Amino acid sequence: MIVVCEFMTPSGLERLRLGGLEVLYDPNLWKDRARLKAQLAEATALIVRNQTQVDAELLEAAPKLRVVGRLGVGLDNIHQPELKARGVQLYFARGINANAVAEYVMAAMLHLARNLSGAARHVAEGGWNRSAFGGFELMGKTLGLIGLGEVGLRVARRARAFGIRVVASDPLRLEWESAVEDLEIGLISTEEVLRQARFLSLHAPLTPQTKHLIRAETLALMPKGAYLINTARGELVHGEDLAVALGSGRLAGAVLDVTDPEPLPEGHRLRGVEGLWITPHVAGLTAEAQEAVGLRVAEGVLQQLGRL
Template sequence: MIVVCEFITPSGLERLKQSGLEVHYDPNLWKDRAALKARLAEATALVVRNQTQVNADLLAAAPKLKVVGRLGVGLDNIVQPDLKARGVQLYFARGINAVAVAEYVLAAMLHLARNIARAAAHVAGGGWNRSAFGGFELANKTLGLVGLGEVGLRVAKRARAFGMKVVASDPMRLPWESAVEDLEIELVATPEVLRRAQFLSLHAPLTPETKELIRAETIATMPRGSYLINTARGELVNQADLVAALRSGHLAGAVLDVVDPEPLPEQHPLRGVDNLWITPHVAGLTAEAQEAVGLRVAEGVLSILGVA
């Protein structure tokens, strides 16, 4: 049996059903831990998104489990040593939503630079103040990237097309790699990225080293009037320090697609900050990306199960 306890696209679900195996699909099953455990008693595969906590406690209820499929790229909700201890394989759609996230970052920069939403609201309210909403150009501005993986490289490519300069840090990249050279990305240490970035976009995994990478001390090294975009993990940013920097004007604005916790509580301090825009973790959720993710994970899970 394959258990899918969070949303999967119809095409991905259909591919699982084509295998001939029994498929139990309930996109809300993750909310009921006891019911999920009961369903896993006969499961050979479990397919999740980012809400299901896959750890030793859950795996103990799934003695026949062979594979966990993750509909996405982040693995924070999956304790991989616990999977390894039980011989359960993990399959996830590495990099498959990279284009969607990269386009979101470009959209965020354009939003910050051109004030289109506010200009439109101004006109809708009866105004016509052209001088207040001219904004500025991305050309010749410096984009800093912390993390230069599948998403970071695609952001860099699009930023270069806009005439931006790109500086980046990533311990896994070398300056003479063709992708780095061809895009004319300058690889530097992370403190140097922060020091030079007029736009800073985060694409690093959450680790003990990157947790609260953006905090009062590091924000202070960024250029006054710079902008922050975070599509990685909410925990990379000290949110109280970010609010302080936005209200003081040291940061001119920020766009967050990820926060901590998610969803954001109604009375959270991040709410109500004029130069902060928050979206509900949607950067990678384009229709095209979701179709690709659902099919890729379905194929990967079936391959591990040995089913054509």
Template structure:
């Protein structure tokens, strides 16, 4: 049996069932851990997104598990040493939603530069103040990237097409790599990225070193009037310090697609900040990306089960 406890596209679900496997699908099952454990008793595969914590406790409930499929690229909810100890394989579609996330970052950049939403709301309320909503151009501005993986490179390519200068930090990249050279990305230290970036976009994984990376000390390095975009992980940003920087005017604005915790509680300090826009972790959720993720994970899980 394959247990799918979070949302999968209809095409992905159909592919699993076409292989002749019994599939139990309940996209809300992750919310009831005892019920999920009961379903795992006879399961050979488990398919999750980012809400299900897969650890030793859960794996004990699935003595026949052979593979866990992750519908997405982040692995924060997967305790990989526990999978290894249990002899359970992991499949996830590395980089498959990178285009969707990169396009979201471009949308955020354009939103911060031109404020179409604010201008449209102004007109809807009867206004016609053209000078208040002229905005500014991205061309000639500096975009800083922390993390230059699958998403970061795609963001850099799109930013360069808009005439932006790109600086980036990533310990896994070398300045003479073809992608870095072709896009004319300047690789520098993280503090130098912070000091240079008029727009800062985060694309680093969550690690002990990156947790709380954006905090009062690092925000102070950024130019006054700069902007922050985070599509990586909410834990990279200290919420209270970000709010202070936005309210003081040190940062002119921020767009967050990820927060900590998710969903955002009603009384969270990030709520009610005028120059902060928060979306519900949608950057990688384009229709095309979801189809691709679901089909790729279905194929990967079936392959590891030996029934593809």
């Protein structure tokens, strides 16, 4: 049996069913940990998104489990050493939603530079103050990338098409050397990226080293009036310090597609902060990306189970 405990596209589910195994699909099952554990007693595969914590406790309830499929790329909700110790394979959709996230980053930069929503709201309310909504051009500005994987490189490629200068830090990505050269990306230290970036976009994984990477000390390195975009993990940013930086004018604006926690509770410090736009973790959720992710993970799981 294959248990799918978070949302999966119909095409992905149909592909799973063609493998000839029973598929239990309940997109809200992750919310009921006890019921999920009970369903896993006979499961050979589990498919999750980012809400389900796949840890020792959950795996203990799944003695027949052979593979975990992740509908996305972030793996911080999956305890990989525990999977390895139990001989459970992991399959995830590496790079499959990179285009969607890269386009979101470009949309965020354009939003911060031109404030179309503010201008449209101003007109809808009866205004016509043209001088208040001129904004500025992206051409010639510097974009700093922290993390230069599939998404970071695609952001860089699109930014270069806009005439934006790109600098980045990611010492682990030596395999991207030729692309870095072709795109004329300046590979420098994280500290120098912070010092130079008019726009800073985060694409690093969540690790003990990257948690709260963006905090008071690092925000102080950025040029006054810079902008932050985070589509990676909410825990990369210290929420209180971000609110202070926006309130003081250290940052001119920020767009967060991820927060810590998700969603933000009522009364959270980041709610209602001027110059901050928060979206509900949708950067990679285009129709095209979700179709591709569902099909890719379905086929990967079936392959691991010997059903392809």
